[in-house]
Amino acid sequence: MVKVFAPGVVKLFGEHAVVYGKPALAATIDRGVYVECEKGDRLVVETVGVPASLRYFPEEKRAEALGSERFFAYIDAALRVAEELWGSLRARFTIKSDLPPGIGAATSAAVSVGVLKAYSLCAGVEVDAYSLAKLGHRVELEVQGIASPMDTAATSIGGVLKIWASPFRLEKLNASLPPFYIAVLPRVGTTREIVADVKALLDRRRSAANVIEAIGSLVEEAHACLLAGDLECLGELMYMNNWLLGALGVVDGRVVTLLEMARPFIYGGKISGAGRGGVVLLLPREGTMVERVLNSLGHVYHKVAITETGAAAV
Amino acid sequence: MVKVFAPGVVKLFGEHAVVYGKPALAATIDRGVYVECEKGDRLVVETVGVPASLRYFPEEKRAEALGSERFFAYIDAALRVAEELWGSLRARFTIKSDLPPGIGAATSAAVSVGVLKAYSLCAGVEVDAYSLAKLGHRVELEVQGIASPMDTAATSIGGVLKIWASPFRLEKLNASLPPFYIAVLPRVGTTREIVADVKALLDRRRSAANVIEAIGSLVEEAHACLLAGDLECLGELMYMNNWLLGALGVVDGRVVTLLEMARPFIYGGKISGAGRGGVVLLLPREGTMVERVLNSLGHVYHKVAITETGAAAV
Numbered sequence: 001m002v003k004v005f006a007p008g009v010v011k012l013f014g015e016h017a018v019v020y021g022k023p024a025l026a027a028t029i030d031r032g033v034y035v036e037c038e039k040g041d042r043l044v045v046e047t048v049g050v051p052a053s054l055r056y057f058p059e060e061k062r063a064e065a066l067g068s069e070r071f072f073a074y075i076d077a078a079l080r081v082a083e084e085l086w087g088s089l090r091a092r093f094t095i096k097s098d099l100p101p102g103i104g105a106a107t108s109a110a111v112s113v114g115v116l117k118a119y120s121l122c123a124g125v126e127v128d129a130y131s132l133a134k135l136g137h138r139v140e141l142e143v144q145g146i147a148s149p150m151d152t153a154a155t156s157i158g159g160v161l162k163i164w165a166s167p168f169r170l171e172k173l174n175a176s177l178p179p180f181y182i183a184v185l186p187r188v189g190t191t192r193e194i195v196a197d198v199k200a201l202l203d204r205r206r207s208a209a210n211v212i213e214a215i216g217s218l219v220e221e222a223h224a225c226l227l228a229g230d231l232e233c234l235g236e237l238m239y240m241n242n243w244l245l246g247a248l249g250v251v252d253g254r255v256v257t258l259l260e261m262a263r264p265f266i267y268g269g270k271i272s273g274a275g276r277g278g279v280v281l282l283l284p285r286e287g288t289m290v291e292r293v294l295n296s297l298g299h300v301y302h303k304v305a306i307t308e309t310g311a312a313a314v
Numbered sequence: 315m316v317k318v319f320a321p322g323v324v325k326l327f328g329e330h331a332v333v334y335g336k337p338a339l340a341a342t343i344d345r346g347v348y349v350e351c352e353k354g355d356r357l358v359v360e361t362v363g364v365p366a367s368l369r370y371f372p373e374e375k376r377a378e379a380l381g382s383e384r385f386f387a388y389i390d391a392a393l394r395v396a397e398e399l400w401g402s403l404r405a406r407f408t409i410k411s412d413l414p415p416g417i418g419a420a421t422s423a424a425v426s427v428g429v430l431k432a433y434s435l436c437a438g439v440e441v442d443a444y445s446l447a448k449l450g451h452r453v454e455l456e457v458q459g460i461a462s463p464m465d466t467a468a469t470s471i472g473g474v475l476k477i478w479a480s481p482f483r484l485e486k487l488n489a490s491l492p493p494f495y496i497a498v499l500p501r502v503g504t505t506r507e508i509v510a511d512v513k514a515l516l517d518r519r520r521s522a523a524n525v526i527e528a529i530g531s532l533v534e535e536a537h538a539c540l541l542a543g544d545l546e547c548l549g550e551l552m553y554m555n556n557w558l559l560g561a562l563g564v565v566d567g568r569v570v571t572l573l574e575m576a577r578p579f580i581y582g583g584k585i586s587g588a589g590r591g592g593v594v595l596l597l598p599r600e601g602t603m604v605e606r607v608l609n610s611l612g613h614v615y616h617k618v619a620i621t622e623t624g625a626a627a628v
Contacts, residue, residue: 207532207554214524221521240521240561247557253574260567
C-alpha cells in the first residue's frame, strides 16, 4: 500500500501583494492531506474526517453523502490527469486531512497533489517535485478556471519558499522556524471573493497601491530576518504585515484581539492567506501561555512545524 | 468681560507621518477651551471642570487643589509671554474645557492660545491669528522643551488645514464636513512616549518607512476627496489610515472593535492624534445608531462640528 503526505501551506509574508508582482514567503507544515492508495478491483475514493466521512465512486460519479462536491471536483480532475499520464488504475484511495478545508492552508492543492502523487506511486511511476507542481496546477486550473500555481508548487516542493506569481518562479530558502501555532477562525467569504474585493479597492483608491508596495518591501526585510533566524524581527514584521493587510480590508477585530491577548507570549503573528478569518499564525515565546489564550478565546488551533519536504510517500 | 473660545483640534489624516515630512490634514472643532477674563484687583486663574475645579493664584504660585501642575505650567508660561508683550494685568481668568486633557485633541495648545487671546483682549490689544499661533508655539516650547507648532497654529487659525511640520507651513482648505463623532478612549502613554516609540520602530525596521510613505500619499488622496466633499472616499481612507497607523504600533483592539461595531453606520473612522487610545473619529451615516454603539461599548463621546474660526472672542 502507498501512503502519501501532502503538506498544508502557510503564507509567512506577502499574501495579496503577491497578486501584484511582489514576492511572498510561504512554508509547508506538518499538517496537511494524507492519501493512501491500495490496488483493488474498482476505483473507490474514501474521505475521512473533515468535512464528513464520505465514500465516493468515481466511475459512477456517485458519493454516499451529500455536500463536498467541490472537494470531489479536485479529486476527479486529479484522477483524470493521472489516468491520462500513467494509465488507468483500479484502486482504493483513502483521503484524510488534518486541516479543515477552505481556511487558506492550501488543502485543495494538497488534495490535488496528494492524489496525483499517490496515483503515480500506485502505478509504479516516480514523478519529481517540479513535474508534480505543474500537474497539480493543471488540476486546480481545471477546477477553478483560474488558479495561482503557488499552493500546488509549495505542497509539491516543500520547505520555506520565496515565490513570485507572474511570471511564476520560486526559490527554496535555507531557513527554518521553530514550531508555531495556527489558529483557525471561521472564514467570511471565499478566497476568490476576497481577492476580488482587494482588486476593487485598488481600482477605487490609489492609496491602496502604496500598501502593496509597503508589503513588498516588508517581504524583502522578512527574507533577511528569516535567513538570520531573527525571531524578534520576524514577529514584529508579522504584526506590521497584518496591519497592512488590514488596510486592504482583509483583517478583522477577531484577529486583532487574538494577537493583542497573545502579545506577551508571542514574537508576533498575522493572518495567513486571503484573510477575513481563516488561518492566523502565532510565533510563540511561551507556548503554554499561547495555548491558554487560544483556549480562553475558544479558537480551534494546532501546533505545527515546518516540513522540509513536499508531497512524498510516508 | 472678555470671553474667548479656543477650539480643540482633530487630525483628519496624516498624524505621525507629519513628523517625517508628510503633510497632515487637521480641523478645529466646536469643543475646546473657554477662557474668560475680567479685570479686578489681583491676578487669579480659576479652572472649572476637567480635571477638577481649581483656584490658582499666579502671583503666589499657589493652587487651592492638588494635581494639574502641568496644566498650570501652560497657564504660567502664557501669562508670562502676555505680560512681556502687553504689560501686566490684574484680572480674574476663568478657564473651562469641554474636552478632557491629554486625549490628543490639542487642549494644551487651546489653553495656551486661549489665555493669550483673552489676555490681549482684556489688555485692549488686537492680535491676529498668525501672531497668536507663533506666541502659542512659544508657550508650548517653554513648557515642553520641544513642541510641534501644529496644534497651536490650528487652534489659532481655525478651519480645515493642511499642515507641514518642517519647515512649518499651512494652507487653509476650502472644505467642510458634516458633524461627526469623537469617542474618547483611555490613553496608554503620552504623546511624547508614543512618538518616541514610532521613531524607534523606524530606526529598527526599514519597512516602517514605507508605511510613512503610504500615509503621505493617502493624505494627498484625502485632500482631493475633502475638496470634493466625497464622504465615501474620506471614510474609506480613514479606515486605511487607521490600519497604517496600526502598522506603526499606535492602534489597539479597542479601536478596531469600535470601528467594526459601528461599521454599518459610519463612512469610516480612525484614531486622531498620537493614538494608543485617545480620540477616535467616526464619520456617521446614521448618527443615532452610532450613538447606540458608543453607548453599548460604554465609551465617552461627543458629537462635534468643524469650526471655521480659530481662537476668538465669543
